[in-house]
Amino acid sequence: MSQSVELHVIADPSYAKHLNDTIHFHGVDLCKPRNHPLLLINLGRLINKIQPDIVHAHAKKSGHILGLISTFIKAKTIVTIHNLTAEKWWMRRCDKLICVSKTIQKSLHKRSTSVVYNGIKKPDLSFNFKFENQSKNIIAVGTLARRKGFNTLIEACVGLPIHLHIVGDGPELVSLQQQTKALGCSHQVHFYGQRNNAVEMIAAADFLVISSTREGFSYVFAEALSVKTAVISTRVPVACEVISQNILYLFLMLWLYVKIF
Numbered sequence: 001m002s003q004s005v006e007l008h009v010i011a012d013p014s015y016a017k018h019l020n021d022t023i024h025f026h027g028v029d030l031c032k033p034r035n036h037p038l039l040l041i042n043l044g045r046l047i048n049k050i051q052p053d054i055v056h057a058h059a060k061k062s063g064h065i066l067g068l069i070s071t072f073i074k075a076k077t078i079v080t081i082h083n084l085t086a087e088k089w090w091m092r093r094c095d096k097l098i099c100v101s102k103t104i105q106k107s108l109h110k111r112s113t114s115v116v117y118n119g120i121k122k123p124d125l126s127f128n129f130k131f132e133n134q135s136k137n138i139i140a141v142g143t144l145a146r147r148k149g150f151n152t153l154i155e156a157c158v159g160l161p162i163h164l165h166i167v168g169d170g171p172e173l174v175s176l177q178q179q180t181k182a183l184g185c186s187h188q189v190h191f192y193g194q195r196n197n198a199v200e201m202i203a204a205a206d207f208l209v210i211s212s213t214r215e216g217f218s219y220v221f222a223e224a225l226s227v228k229t230a231v232i233s234t235r236v237p238v239a240c241e242v243i244s245q246n247i248l249y250l251f252l253m254l255w256l257y258v259k260i261f
Helices: 013-018 037-050 059-072 089-093 102-107 150-157 173-183 198-204 219-226 250-260
Strands: 008-011 024-027 054-058 076-081 096-099 113-115 136-141 162-167 189-193 207-210 230-233
Touching (some): 008 013, 008 037, 076 089, 150 173, 198 219, 207 219
Parallel strands (some): 096 113, 136 207, 207 230
């Protein structure tokens, strides 16, 4: 994009190292509250100095800030909404909302919305990773938080001839490890922490399970499809927009898979 248009990025100074020289970077301390007067004034002045045709903000905080200063800038304003949320007043002050799933779009009443799915980097399919055991291998990837439903997934796997591989880190790690010990399934539930080769592990698994109770767009769903790994998911975006709406509940699917295969 930066080769066909003049692209400016306003972000925390730490992001400068991730951008190439064709992008005009403006380091701004964005740690202040979203309605902080100095933050709003400085951002408004900076944007008017740049004189862009379009200002595009990502996520709630930056979107909220853009809504607050939209009256004082001349550019068209666009905000990408990444998670399910109730419509906010500041959204109505933006010219366009982009939603990363149809489910998010339906939760908003603003007419000027479009759906643009998140993209992923095309994976290298020359993978060598293999799981050591010979039984069915399920993989689940994500932040170890309550909304990801890993506790329910672990409970569903107890007593089944499968191995569950959980990739990710987060505040629920200790609690989940204690749960596996209490249920006597530590031998079949494996925690890997944060891994750079998560896509390679997904490719090696028999199928990926998404057990989340809430999502905006599941990146691991897209990654699993890119390496042709089967997916079983709860009814969350974007899986619920691709998988047949007649899909059975997660636990029934797990049970049938084990019984049939």
